[in-house]
Amino acid sequence: MTAGPVLALRGVSKRFGAVQALTDIQLEVTAGEVLALVGDNGAGKSTLIKAIAGVHQPDDGVIEWEGRPVTVHRPQDAQNLGVATVYQDLALCDNLDVVGNLFLGRELTRFGVLDEVAMEKRSRALLDTLSIRIPSVRIPIASLSGGQRQVVAIARSLIGSPKVVLLDEPTAALGVEQTAQVLDLVERLRDQGLAVLLISHNMADVMAVADRVAVLRLGRNNGVFARRSTTQEEIISAITGATDNAVTRRQARGTEGSA
Template identity: 85%
Template sequence: MTGAPVLALRGVSKRFGAVQALTDVHLEVHAGEVVALVGDNGAGKSTLVKTIAGVHPIDEGVIEWEGRAVNINRPQDAQQLGVATVYQDLALCDNLDVVGNLFLGRELKRFGTLDEVAMEKRARELLDTLSIRIPSVRIPIAGLSGGQRQVVAIARALVGDPKIVILDEPTAALGVEQTAQVLDLVERLRQRGLGVILISHNMADVKAVADTVAVLRLGRNNGSFEVAGTSHEEIISAITGATDNAVTRRQARIAEEAK
Protein backbone atom coordinates (compact mmCIF):
# COMPACT_ATOMS: atom_id res chain seq x y z
CA MET A 1 0.00 0.00 0.00
CA THR A 2 1.14 3.56 -0.60
CA GLY A 3 1.84 6.09 2.12
CA ALA A 4 3.56 5.69 5.47
CA PRO A 5 2.33 2.85 7.67
CA VAL A 6 0.56 3.61 10.94
CA LEU A 7 2.58 0.89 12.64
CA ALA A 8 5.96 -0.49 11.58
CA LEU A 9 8.29 -2.98 13.22
CA ARG A 10 11.91 -2.74 12.08
CA GLY A 11 14.24 -5.58 13.02
CA VAL A 12 12.41 -6.49 16.22
CA SER A 13 13.92 -9.25 18.38
CA LYS A 14 12.78 -10.72 21.69
CA ARG A 15 14.47 -13.25 23.97
CA PHE A 16 13.19 -15.09 27.04
CA GLY A 17 16.27 -16.39 28.83
CA ALA A 18 17.93 -18.88 26.48
CA VAL A 19 14.96 -18.90 24.09
CA GLN A 20 15.09 -16.55 21.11
CA ALA A 21 11.39 -15.98 20.44
CA LEU A 22 11.71 -13.33 17.70
CA THR A 23 14.65 -12.54 15.44
CA ASP A 24 14.88 -9.45 13.21
CA VAL A 25 11.14 -9.29 12.49
CA HIS A 26 9.69 -6.65 10.17
CA LEU A 27 6.00 -5.80 9.86
CA GLU A 28 3.98 -2.89 8.47
CA VAL A 29 0.30 -2.05 8.93
CA HIS A 30 -1.36 0.80 7.02
CA ALA A 31 -4.64 2.57 7.73
CA GLY A 32 -7.54 0.65 6.21
CA GLU A 33 -5.46 -2.52 5.77
CA VAL A 34 -6.06 -6.00 7.18
CA VAL A 35 -2.79 -7.85 7.75
CA ALA A 36 -3.12 -11.53 8.56
CA LEU A 37 -0.34 -12.82 10.80
CA VAL A 38 0.03 -16.55 10.25
CA GLY A 39 2.42 -19.31 11.24
CA ASP A 40 2.56 -22.68 12.92
CA ASN A 41 2.27 -23.10 16.69
CA GLY A 42 5.42 -21.67 18.27
CA ALA A 43 6.18 -19.46 15.27
CA GLY A 44 6.18 -16.32 17.43
CA LYS A 45 2.79 -14.81 16.57
CA SER A 46 1.64 -14.35 20.16
CA THR A 47 5.00 -12.95 21.23
CA LEU A 48 5.00 -10.47 18.36
CA VAL A 49 1.49 -9.28 19.19
CA LYS A 50 2.40 -8.89 22.85
CA THR A 51 5.40 -6.73 21.94
CA ILE A 52 3.06 -4.42 20.03
CA ALA A 53 0.54 -4.48 22.89
CA GLY A 54 3.19 -3.61 25.46
CA VAL A 55 3.10 -6.90 27.36
CA HIS A 56 6.66 -7.87 26.34
CA PRO A 57 8.99 -4.91 25.63
CA ILE A 58 11.32 -5.62 22.70
CA ASP A 59 15.03 -6.33 23.21
CA GLU A 60 16.26 -5.06 19.85
CA GLY A 61 14.89 -3.18 16.88
CA VAL A 62 12.53 -0.23 16.49
CA ILE A 63 8.76 0.19 16.66
CA GLU A 64 7.51 3.13 14.62
CA TRP A 65 4.14 4.84 15.01
CA GLU A 66 3.09 7.10 12.15
CA GLY A 67 6.71 7.39 11.05
CA ARG A 68 8.38 8.10 14.39
CA ALA A 69 10.17 5.71 16.73
CA VAL A 70 8.27 5.00 19.96
CA ASN A 71 8.83 3.02 23.14
CA ILE A 72 6.14 0.53 24.12
CA ASN A 73 7.12 -0.79 27.51
CA ARG A 74 3.71 -1.46 29.03
CA PRO A 75 0.11 -1.94 27.84
CA GLN A 76 -0.79 1.67 28.71
CA ASP A 77 1.86 2.90 26.24
CA ALA A 78 0.23 0.92 23.43
CA GLN A 79 -3.27 2.06 24.37
CA GLN A 80 -2.24 5.72 24.48
CA LEU A 81 -0.75 5.45 20.99
CA GLY A 82 -3.93 3.89 19.65
CA VAL A 83 -3.41 0.12 19.77
CA ALA A 84 -6.33 -2.05 20.91
CA THR A 85 -5.94 -5.80 21.41
CA VAL A 86 -8.69 -8.41 21.60
CA TYR A 87 -7.19 -11.61 22.99
CA GLN A 88 -8.63 -15.04 22.36
CA ASP A 89 -10.06 -15.34 25.89
CA LEU A 90 -11.99 -12.04 25.27
CA ALA A 91 -11.73 -11.08 29.00
CA LEU A 92 -15.45 -10.31 29.22
CA CYS A 93 -17.35 -10.29 32.52
CA ASP A 94 -20.28 -12.72 32.24
CA ASN A 95 -22.19 -11.11 35.10
CA LEU A 96 -22.13 -7.61 33.53
CA ASP A 97 -24.36 -6.48 30.69
CA VAL A 98 -23.11 -5.30 27.30
CA VAL A 99 -22.90 -1.65 28.40
CA GLY A 100 -20.98 -2.60 31.54
CA ASN A 101 -18.46 -4.58 29.49
CA LEU A 102 -18.02 -1.92 26.82
CA PHE A 103 -17.12 0.74 29.39
CA LEU A 104 -15.38 -1.43 31.98
CA GLY A 105 -12.45 0.66 33.22
CA ARG A 106 -13.58 3.61 31.08
CA GLU A 107 -16.87 4.43 32.76
CA LEU A 108 -18.50 7.75 31.95
CA LYS A 109 -19.34 9.83 34.99
CA ARG A 110 -21.47 12.87 35.70
CA PHE A 111 -21.32 14.78 38.95
CA GLY A 112 -19.17 12.02 40.43
CA THR A 113 -21.57 9.16 39.68
CA LEU A 114 -21.83 6.72 36.77
CA ASP A 115 -23.72 8.20 33.83
CA GLU A 116 -25.68 5.11 32.83
CA VAL A 117 -27.81 7.00 30.31
CA ALA A 118 -24.81 8.39 28.43
CA MET A 119 -23.04 5.01 28.41
CA GLU A 120 -26.13 3.21 27.12
CA LYS A 121 -26.63 5.82 24.40
CA ARG A 122 -23.02 5.63 23.26
CA ALA A 123 -23.10 1.83 23.39
CA ARG A 124 -26.15 1.76 21.08
CA GLU A 125 -24.51 4.23 18.69
CA LEU A 126 -21.29 2.23 18.55
CA LEU A 127 -23.04 -1.09 17.94
CA ASP A 128 -25.31 0.49 15.31
CA THR A 129 -22.33 2.03 13.53
CA LEU A 130 -20.69 -1.39 13.35
CA SER A 131 -23.99 -3.07 12.37
CA ILE A 132 -23.72 -5.35 15.40
CA ARG A 133 -27.03 -7.01 16.19
CA ILE A 134 -27.67 -8.19 19.74
CA PRO A 135 -30.99 -8.57 21.60
CA SER A 136 -30.31 -5.70 24.03
CA VAL A 137 -27.38 -3.67 25.34
CA ARG A 138 -28.65 -4.56 28.81
CA ILE A 139 -28.46 -8.33 28.36
CA PRO A 140 -25.77 -10.05 30.48
CA ILE A 141 -22.78 -11.26 28.45
CA ALA A 142 -23.52 -14.79 29.69
CA GLY A 143 -26.71 -14.71 27.60
CA LEU A 144 -24.94 -14.07 24.28
CA SER A 145 -23.70 -16.53 21.67
CA GLY A 146 -20.03 -17.03 20.94
CA GLY A 147 -20.15 -14.82 17.87
CA GLN A 148 -22.03 -12.08 19.72
CA ARG A 149 -19.49 -12.19 22.56
CA GLN A 150 -16.67 -11.84 20.04
CA VAL A 151 -18.16 -8.78 18.32
CA VAL A 152 -18.89 -7.15 21.70
CA ALA A 153 -15.23 -7.66 22.66
CA ILE A 154 -14.16 -6.03 19.39
CA ALA A 155 -16.61 -3.17 19.93
CA ARG A 156 -15.18 -2.65 23.43
CA ALA A 157 -11.72 -2.26 21.88
CA LEU A 158 -13.08 0.62 19.78
CA VAL A 159 -14.32 2.68 22.73
CA GLY A 160 -10.89 4.29 22.99
CA ASP A 161 -10.85 5.26 19.26
CA PRO A 162 -7.78 3.18 18.31
CA LYS A 163 -5.99 3.28 14.95
CA ILE A 164 -4.75 -0.32 15.08
CA VAL A 165 -6.84 -3.28 16.25
CA ILE A 166 -5.23 -6.67 16.94
CA LEU A 167 -7.54 -9.68 16.79
CA ASP A 168 -6.21 -12.96 18.20
CA GLU A 169 -7.97 -15.93 16.55
CA PRO A 170 -11.37 -14.16 16.53
CA THR A 171 -13.20 -17.00 14.77
CA ALA A 172 -11.73 -19.94 16.70
CA ALA A 173 -14.44 -22.36 17.85
CA LEU A 174 -17.21 -20.38 16.11
CA GLY A 175 -19.82 -21.85 13.78
CA VAL A 176 -20.24 -20.85 10.15
CA GLU A 177 -22.84 -18.13 10.76
CA GLN A 178 -21.00 -16.67 13.76
CA THR A 179 -17.72 -16.66 11.82
CA ALA A 180 -19.41 -14.73 9.00
CA GLN A 181 -20.65 -12.18 11.53
CA VAL A 182 -17.13 -11.61 12.87
CA LEU A 183 -15.57 -11.41 9.40
CA ASP A 184 -18.21 -8.84 8.38
CA LEU A 185 -17.14 -6.77 11.38
CA VAL A 186 -13.48 -7.00 10.31
CA GLU A 187 -14.53 -5.60 6.93
CA ARG A 188 -16.28 -2.71 8.64
CA LEU A 189 -13.17 -1.95 10.68
CA ARG A 190 -11.27 -1.67 7.41
CA GLN A 191 -13.96 0.61 5.98
CA ARG A 192 -13.58 2.88 9.02
CA GLY A 193 -9.90 3.31 8.09
CA LEU A 194 -8.49 1.20 10.91
CA GLY A 195 -5.46 -1.01 10.52
CA VAL A 196 -6.19 -4.59 11.57
CA ILE A 197 -3.76 -7.36 12.54
CA LEU A 198 -5.60 -10.66 12.27
CA ILE A 199 -4.02 -13.76 13.82
CA SER A 200 -5.62 -16.85 12.35
CA HIS A 201 -4.99 -20.49 11.50
CA ASN A 202 -8.01 -20.50 9.18
CA MET A 203 -6.83 -19.85 5.62
CA ALA A 204 -10.41 -19.42 4.39
CA ASP A 205 -10.90 -16.53 6.84
CA VAL A 206 -7.54 -15.05 5.85
CA LYS A 207 -8.37 -15.17 2.14
CA ALA A 208 -11.81 -13.70 2.84
CA VAL A 209 -10.77 -10.49 4.60
CA ALA A 210 -7.00 -9.94 4.57
CA ASP A 211 -5.14 -7.68 2.17
CA THR A 212 -1.69 -8.94 3.12
CA VAL A 213 -0.43 -12.13 4.75
CA ALA A 214 2.71 -11.96 6.90
CA VAL A 215 4.19 -15.39 7.65
CA LEU A 216 6.28 -16.11 10.74
CA ARG A 217 8.35 -19.27 10.98
CA LEU A 218 10.54 -20.08 13.99
CA GLY A 219 10.41 -16.45 15.12
CA ARG A 220 11.49 -14.98 11.79
CA ASN A 221 9.79 -13.47 8.76
CA ASN A 222 9.19 -16.14 6.12
CA GLY A 223 7.32 -14.16 3.50
CA SER A 224 4.83 -11.36 2.99
CA PHE A 225 2.15 -11.91 0.37
CA GLU A 226 -0.59 -9.88 -1.29
CA VAL A 227 -3.69 -12.03 -0.86
CA ALA A 228 -5.14 -11.15 -4.27
CA GLY A 229 -2.18 -12.63 -6.16
CA THR A 230 -1.13 -15.48 -3.87
CA SER A 231 -2.29 -19.08 -3.86
CA HIS A 232 -3.25 -21.07 -0.79
CA GLU A 233 -0.35 -23.43 -1.54
CA GLU A 234 2.24 -20.64 -1.47
CA ILE A 235 1.10 -19.51 1.98
CA ILE A 236 1.08 -23.08 3.33
CA SER A 237 4.57 -23.64 1.95
CA ALA A 238 5.84 -20.51 3.71
CA ILE A 239 4.21 -21.60 6.98
CA THR A 240 5.61 -25.14 6.89
CA GLY A 241 8.93 -24.30 5.26
CA ALA A 242 8.40 -27.06 2.70
CA THR A 243 7.28 -26.87 -0.90
CA ASP A 244 6.06 -30.49 -0.76
CA ASN A 245 3.11 -30.99 1.59
CA ALA A 246 -0.39 -32.46 1.62
CA VAL A 247 -1.89 -29.39 -0.03
CA THR A 248 0.57 -29.28 -2.92
CA ARG A 249 0.38 -33.06 -3.41
CA ARG A 250 -3.41 -32.92 -3.58
CA GLN A 251 -3.24 -30.13 -6.16
CA ALA A 252 -0.78 -32.15 -8.23
CA ARG A 253 -3.00 -35.23 -8.02
CA ILE A 254 -6.08 -33.29 -9.15
CA ALA A 255 -4.14 -31.78 -12.03
CA GLU A 256 -2.89 -35.22 -13.07
CA GLU A 257 -6.38 -36.74 -12.93
CA ALA A 258 -7.73 -33.90 -15.07
CA LYS A 259 -5.39 -34.76 -17.94
Protein backbone atom coordinates in the same frame (compact mmCIF):
# COMPACT_ATOMS: atom_id res chain seq x y z
CA MET B 1 -5.30 5.75 3.67
CA THR B 2 -2.10 7.23 5.02
CA ALA B 3 0.99 7.57 2.83
CA GLY B 4 2.99 5.28 5.11
CA PRO B 5 2.30 2.56 7.67
CA VAL B 6 0.52 3.43 10.89
CA LEU B 7 2.53 0.79 12.73
CA ALA B 8 5.89 -0.68 11.74
CA LEU B 9 8.36 -3.09 13.31
CA ARG B 10 11.99 -2.63 12.25
CA GLY B 11 14.36 -5.45 13.13
CA VAL B 12 12.48 -6.47 16.28
CA SER B 13 13.95 -9.39 18.23
CA LYS B 14 12.92 -10.99 21.52
CA ARG B 15 14.63 -13.59 23.71
CA PHE B 16 13.40 -15.51 26.72
CA GLY B 17 16.57 -16.82 28.36
CA ALA B 18 18.16 -19.19 25.87
CA VAL B 19 15.10 -19.21 23.62
CA GLN B 20 15.12 -16.81 20.66
CA ALA B 21 11.42 -16.15 20.12
CA LEU B 22 11.70 -13.43 17.46
CA THR B 23 14.60 -12.55 15.17
CA ASP B 24 14.86 -9.37 13.09
CA ILE B 25 11.12 -9.03 12.46
CA GLN B 26 10.02 -6.53 9.82
CA LEU B 27 6.31 -5.71 9.67
CA GLU B 28 4.14 -2.86 8.44
CA VAL B 29 0.42 -2.26 8.93
CA THR B 30 -1.35 0.44 6.95
CA ALA B 31 -4.61 2.26 7.68
CA GLY B 32 -7.59 0.76 5.87
CA GLU B 33 -6.12 -2.72 5.43
CA VAL B 34 -6.36 -6.14 7.04
CA LEU B 35 -2.94 -7.74 7.49
CA ALA B 36 -3.18 -11.40 8.44
CA LEU B 37 -0.34 -12.82 10.55
CA VAL B 38 0.00 -16.57 10.15
CA GLY B 39 2.43 -19.25 11.21
CA ASP B 40 2.62 -22.65 12.84
CA ASN B 41 2.51 -23.14 16.60
CA GLY B 42 5.70 -21.70 18.07
CA ALA B 43 6.30 -19.42 15.10
CA GLY B 44 6.30 -16.34 17.34
CA LYS B 45 2.87 -14.86 16.58
CA SER B 46 1.81 -14.46 20.21
CA THR B 47 5.17 -12.99 21.22
CA LEU B 48 5.00 -10.48 18.37
CA ILE B 49 1.47 -9.41 19.28
CA LYS B 50 2.42 -9.00 22.93
CA ALA B 51 5.44 -6.91 21.92
CA ILE B 52 3.17 -4.56 20.00
CA ALA B 53 0.62 -4.52 22.82
CA GLY B 54 3.22 -3.63 25.45
CA VAL B 55 3.17 -6.95 27.33
CA HIS B 56 6.73 -7.83 26.24
CA GLN B 57 9.50 -5.35 25.47
CA PRO B 58 11.70 -6.14 22.44
CA ASP B 59 15.38 -6.76 23.14
CA ASP B 60 16.42 -5.27 19.80
CA GLY B 61 14.83 -3.28 17.01
CA VAL B 62 12.41 -0.38 16.82
CA ILE B 63 8.64 0.02 16.89
CA GLU B 64 7.47 2.95 14.79
CA TRP B 65 4.13 4.72 15.08
CA GLU B 66 3.16 6.89 12.11
CA GLY B 67 6.80 7.04 11.04
CA ARG B 68 8.41 7.89 14.38
CA PRO B 69 10.12 5.55 16.85
CA VAL B 70 8.17 4.93 20.04
CA THR B 71 8.79 3.08 23.28
CA VAL B 72 6.09 0.70 24.49
CA HIS B 73 6.92 -0.40 28.03
CA ARG B 74 3.43 -1.46 29.12
CA PRO B 75 -0.06 -2.07 27.70
CA GLN B 76 -1.16 1.45 28.68
CA ASP B 77 1.56 2.89 26.42
CA ALA B 78 0.18 0.94 23.45
CA GLN B 79 -3.38 2.01 24.25
CA ASN B 80 -2.32 5.64 24.50
CA LEU B 81 -0.74 5.42 21.04
CA GLY B 82 -3.93 3.99 19.55
CA VAL B 83 -3.41 0.21 19.64
CA ALA B 84 -6.33 -1.95 20.79
CA THR B 85 -5.87 -5.68 21.40
CA VAL B 86 -8.57 -8.36 21.60
CA TYR B 87 -7.14 -11.61 22.98
CA GLN B 88 -8.66 -15.06 22.59
CA ASP B 89 -10.05 -15.14 26.13
CA LEU B 90 -11.99 -11.89 25.40
CA ALA B 91 -11.79 -10.83 29.10
CA LEU B 92 -15.54 -10.19 29.30
CA CYS B 93 -17.45 -10.17 32.59
CA ASP B 94 -20.39 -12.58 32.41
CA ASN B 95 -22.20 -10.88 35.30
CA LEU B 96 -22.29 -7.49 33.53
CA ASP B 97 -24.49 -6.43 30.64
CA VAL B 98 -23.23 -5.25 27.24
CA VAL B 99 -23.00 -1.61 28.35
CA GLY B 100 -21.08 -2.55 31.49
CA ASN B 101 -18.57 -4.55 29.44
CA LEU B 102 -18.13 -1.92 26.75
CA PHE B 103 -17.26 0.77 29.31
CA LEU B 104 -15.51 -1.41 31.87
CA GLY B 105 -12.64 0.69 33.23
CA ARG B 106 -13.74 3.67 31.13
CA GLU B 107 -17.07 4.44 32.74
CA LEU B 108 -18.68 7.80 32.02
CA THR B 109 -19.67 9.87 35.04
CA ARG B 110 -21.71 12.98 35.67
CA PHE B 111 -21.44 14.88 38.93
CA GLY B 112 -19.46 11.97 40.36
CA VAL B 113 -22.14 9.39 39.50
CA LEU B 114 -22.16 6.80 36.72
CA ASP B 115 -23.94 8.26 33.70
CA GLU B 116 -25.86 5.15 32.64
CA VAL B 117 -27.95 7.05 30.09
CA ALA B 118 -24.92 8.42 28.25
CA MET B 119 -23.15 5.04 28.25
CA GLU B 120 -26.25 3.30 26.93
CA LYS B 121 -26.65 5.85 24.13
CA ARG B 122 -23.00 5.57 23.13
CA SER B 123 -23.22 1.77 23.25
CA ARG B 124 -26.21 1.73 20.91
CA ALA B 125 -24.53 4.19 18.56
CA LEU B 126 -21.29 2.18 18.45
CA LEU B 127 -23.06 -1.13 17.81
CA ASP B 128 -25.24 0.48 15.14
CA THR B 129 -22.19 1.97 13.42
CA LEU B 130 -20.60 -1.47 13.26
CA SER B 131 -23.92 -3.13 12.28
CA ILE B 132 -23.66 -5.41 15.30
CA ARG B 133 -26.92 -7.17 16.08
CA ILE B 134 -27.45 -7.67 19.81
CA PRO B 135 -30.95 -8.29 21.33
CA SER B 136 -30.37 -5.53 23.89
CA VAL B 137 -27.43 -3.55 25.23
CA ARG B 138 -28.76 -4.44 28.69
CA ILE B 139 -28.62 -8.19 28.16
CA PRO B 140 -26.04 -10.02 30.33
CA ILE B 141 -22.94 -11.10 28.44
CA ALA B 142 -23.51 -14.65 29.70
CA SER B 143 -26.70 -14.79 27.59
CA LEU B 144 -24.94 -14.08 24.30
CA SER B 145 -23.65 -16.55 21.72
CA GLY B 146 -19.96 -17.02 21.08
CA GLY B 147 -20.07 -14.85 17.98
CA GLN B 148 -21.98 -12.10 19.77
CA ARG B 149 -19.49 -12.15 22.63
CA GLN B 150 -16.63 -11.84 20.16
CA VAL B 151 -18.11 -8.81 18.38
CA VAL B 152 -18.85 -7.15 21.73
CA ALA B 153 -15.20 -7.64 22.71
CA ILE B 154 -14.10 -6.10 19.41
CA ALA B 155 -16.56 -3.22 19.85
CA ARG B 156 -15.19 -2.59 23.35
CA SER B 157 -11.69 -2.20 21.90
CA LEU B 158 -13.00 0.71 19.80
CA ILE B 159 -14.18 2.81 22.76
CA GLY B 160 -10.80 4.52 22.91
CA SER B 161 -10.85 5.35 19.15
CA PRO B 162 -7.78 3.28 18.22
CA LYS B 163 -6.04 3.35 14.85
CA VAL B 164 -4.76 -0.24 14.97
CA VAL B 165 -6.77 -3.24 16.16
CA LEU B 166 -5.01 -6.54 16.96
CA LEU B 167 -7.30 -9.57 16.80
CA ASP B 168 -5.95 -12.83 18.22
CA GLU B 169 -7.77 -15.83 16.66
CA PRO B 170 -11.17 -14.06 16.67
CA THR B 171 -13.04 -16.97 15.03
CA ALA B 172 -11.53 -19.81 17.06
CA ALA B 173 -14.22 -22.27 18.23
CA LEU B 174 -17.01 -20.39 16.43
CA GLY B 175 -19.60 -21.95 14.13
CA VAL B 176 -20.05 -21.04 10.47
CA GLU B 177 -22.69 -18.35 11.01
CA GLN B 178 -20.86 -16.82 13.99
CA THR B 179 -17.59 -16.80 12.05
CA ALA B 180 -19.27 -14.97 9.18
CA GLN B 181 -20.56 -12.36 11.65
CA VAL B 182 -17.07 -11.73 13.01
CA LEU B 183 -15.46 -11.59 9.55
CA ASP B 184 -18.11 -9.09 8.42
CA LEU B 185 -17.12 -6.92 11.38
CA VAL B 186 -13.42 -7.18 10.46
CA GLU B 187 -14.27 -5.88 6.98
CA ARG B 188 -16.27 -3.01 8.47
CA LEU B 189 -13.29 -2.02 10.63
CA ARG B 190 -11.17 -1.85 7.49
CA ASP B 191 -13.85 0.14 5.66
CA GLN B 192 -13.79 2.67 8.51
CA GLY B 193 -10.08 3.25 7.91
CA LEU B 194 -8.63 1.22 10.77
CA ALA B 195 -5.53 -0.93 10.41
CA VAL B 196 -6.37 -4.50 11.42
CA LEU B 197 -3.77 -7.12 12.32
CA LEU B 198 -5.52 -10.48 12.24
CA ILE B 199 -3.85 -13.53 13.79
CA SER B 200 -5.45 -16.73 12.59
CA HIS B 201 -4.85 -20.42 11.93
CA ASN B 202 -7.90 -20.57 9.68
CA MET B 203 -6.72 -20.13 6.11
CA ALA B 204 -10.28 -19.80 4.78
CA ASP B 205 -10.83 -16.81 7.10
CA VAL B 206 -7.49 -15.31 6.07
CA MET B 207 -8.22 -15.62 2.37
CA ALA B 208 -11.72 -14.21 2.90
CA VAL B 209 -10.79 -10.88 4.52
CA ALA B 210 -7.04 -10.21 4.38
CA ASP B 211 -5.44 -7.73 2.00
CA ARG B 212 -1.95 -9.03 2.75
CA VAL B 213 -0.65 -12.11 4.56
CA ALA B 214 2.57 -12.04 6.61
CA VAL B 215 4.11 -15.42 7.43
CA LEU B 216 6.25 -16.14 10.49
CA ARG B 217 8.35 -19.28 10.66
CA LEU B 218 10.54 -20.15 13.63
CA GLY B 219 10.46 -16.55 14.84
CA ARG B 220 11.49 -15.03 11.53
CA ASN B 221 9.79 -13.40 8.57
CA ASN B 222 9.08 -15.92 5.83
CA GLY B 223 7.26 -13.82 3.29
CA VAL B 224 4.51 -11.23 2.84
CA PHE B 225 1.90 -12.07 0.22
CA ALA B 226 -0.77 -9.96 -1.46
CA ARG B 227 -3.92 -12.01 -1.00
CA ARG B 228 -5.26 -11.31 -4.50
CA SER B 229 -2.10 -12.60 -6.19
CA THR B 230 -1.30 -15.64 -4.05
CA THR B 231 -2.80 -19.01 -3.26
CA GLN B 232 -3.56 -20.82 -0.05
CA GLU B 233 -1.04 -23.49 -1.08
CA GLU B 234 1.73 -20.91 -1.46
CA ILE B 235 1.07 -19.52 2.00
CA ILE B 236 0.98 -22.99 3.56
CA SER B 237 4.32 -23.75 1.92
CA ALA B 238 5.77 -20.62 3.54
CA ILE B 239 4.31 -21.62 6.91
CA THR B 240 5.73 -25.14 6.78
CA GLY B 241 9.00 -24.15 5.11
CA ALA B 242 8.57 -26.79 2.43
CA THR B 243 7.16 -26.79 -1.08
CA ASP B 244 6.23 -30.47 -0.78
CA ASN B 245 3.40 -31.06 1.66
CA ALA B 246 0.02 -32.75 1.77
CA VAL B 247 -1.79 -29.72 0.37
CA THR B 248 0.52 -29.23 -2.61
CA ARG B 249 0.54 -32.98 -3.32
CA ARG B 250 -3.26 -33.02 -3.43
CA GLN B 251 -3.23 -30.03 -5.74
CA ALA B 252 -0.69 -31.74 -8.02
CA ARG B 253 -2.79 -34.92 -8.17
CA GLY B 254 -5.82 -32.84 -9.11
CA THR B 255 -3.89 -31.10 -11.88
CA GLU B 256 -2.64 -34.43 -13.25
CA GLY B 257 -6.14 -35.89 -13.16
CA SER B 258 -7.56 -33.03 -15.19
CA ALA B 259 -4.78 -33.17 -17.77
